[in-house]
Amino acid sequence: MDAEALITYCATEQNRERIPTTDLLRMLQNEAVSQSELANRFGSSRKAINGQINELIEKGLVRQTSNGYHLNGAGAIALRQYTETTEAIGVDTLHFLATSSNRLAILRALRQHPARKAELASQENLPSRSTIRRTIDTAEELELIYRDTDGDYKLTDRGNTVLQAYNTLVRAFEQVIEKKPCLRNLDVECAGLPVRALEGEQMVVGTPAKPLSQVTELIEFVESLDETEVDHIRTFSSYFDLRISKAFDPLMKADTRIDTISPADALSEIPTVSEGAEHVRQGFDAENVHWKLYPGELPLGLLIVDEKWVVAGPKLVSGATEVSGTVYCSDPRVVDWAIDLHKTYARSSHDPLEYLIHEFKSLGNNLLNKMVPTQSD
Structure with a gap:
C-alpha cells in the first residue's frame, strides 16, 4: 500500500459493519482495548472488529498487547498527521481529495495550467467529461477553484493551500510506510515526531x-x-x-x-x-x-x-x-x-x-x- 492509498483507507466512509478508521485509531491511542470491548463500544460485531484490527496490524499502525490492542508509534504519528491536515483544510475537503485519484489529477492539472472543461477532457491522463464536470462543480462549492473572465478554471488561494496540505500529508505517510520497521516499535508518546524530516x-x-x-x-x-x-x-x-x-x-x-x-x-x-x-x-x-x-x-x-x-x-x-x-x-x-x-x-x-x-x-x-x-x- 502506498501513501495515497493509506490516506484513502483512513478517509473512506465505512459501512455499518465497519468503524471509521480514524475513530478506531483514536480509541486505541490512550489505552489497550480488547476485541470484545471494541465491539461493545462501537456497537459492531466481533468479526468486523477482528477484520479491521488485522488490517491495521498488517499496515503497521496497531500492536497486540496482553491487555488488548493499542496504537503504536507509527499509528500515533499517522493519526496526528491526518488530524492536523483535517483541522487545516476540513474533513469534507480531505475526503473529496482522498476518495478519488481523478479529482487530484484534475486539481493538479489546473495548478499547472488553467483550462476549460473541454480542454481538460482532451488530456489523455484525465477522466471523462462527465467526471470532470462533477469534480469541477464540487470543487467550486468547496472554494478550491473559480472561473475567470476568460472562462478558464483556476485554483483559488485556498485550493493551492489545500493541495499543498494534501501533498504534505502524502510525504508524511510515505515516511510512515518507509520507516515502519522503526516507527511501529515506538510508543504513542512519539506522535509528535516530525516524520517528514526522516526522508532520506x-x-x-x-x-x-x-x-x-x-x-x-x-x-x-x-x-x-x-x-x-x-x-x-x-x-x-x-x-x-x-x-x-x-x-x-x-x-x-x-x-x-x-x-x-x-x-x-x-x-x-x-x-x-x-x-x-x-x-x-x-x-x-x-x-x-x-x-x-x-x-x-x-x-x-x-x-x-x-x-x-x-x-x-x-x-x-x-x-x-x-x-x-x-x-x-x-x-x-x-x-x-x-x-x-x-x-x-x-x-x-x-x-x-x-x-x-x-x-x-x-x-x-x-x-x-x-x-x-x-x-x-
Missing part, C-alpha cells in the same frame, strides 16, 4: 535471522564519535548491554556530559559481578555521568549527540524476534524534538538513591496504613 535518513533493519545488526551498527556509530568534539550525550536506555556501554568509555573518560534515563525496573538488570559490575561502578563514580530513573516505561530507545545526531529505535533490540529498525537522523527538526522529549522525561525522573528513598517511604506508608485501622466517625 538512514535506517538499519534487524531481523530474526540477524537480530544483532542494530546493536552492531549502534556500537560502530558510538565508536566513530570523536570524544574531543562531543560535548553532550543524552540517552534513553531500557536495558544493559556491556558492549554498548563500553563503546561510551572514551566519551566518559573525556569528561563528555552523559545524561542517561532508564526505567526504574532497570535497577534489577544492573550486573553485580564480573566485568559488567566494574563498568557500572566506573559510571557511577564518573562526575560527568548522570543517571536517572523514570517511574514507568520509556517510549523508545534514544541517543542524542550534542545537537547534531539522533538515533531512534525500539526499546529493546538484542535478540529481536521480529523485523525492527533504528533510524539515524541529523535533521534539526528531529534533533529538537528528541531533546524536548528527553527533557520532558528527565523532569519526571529521579536519581537512583532518591528514587529508592521515595519507594521505601511509599512502602512504609502502605504498610502503616494496613496496620493501623481507619477510625470511623
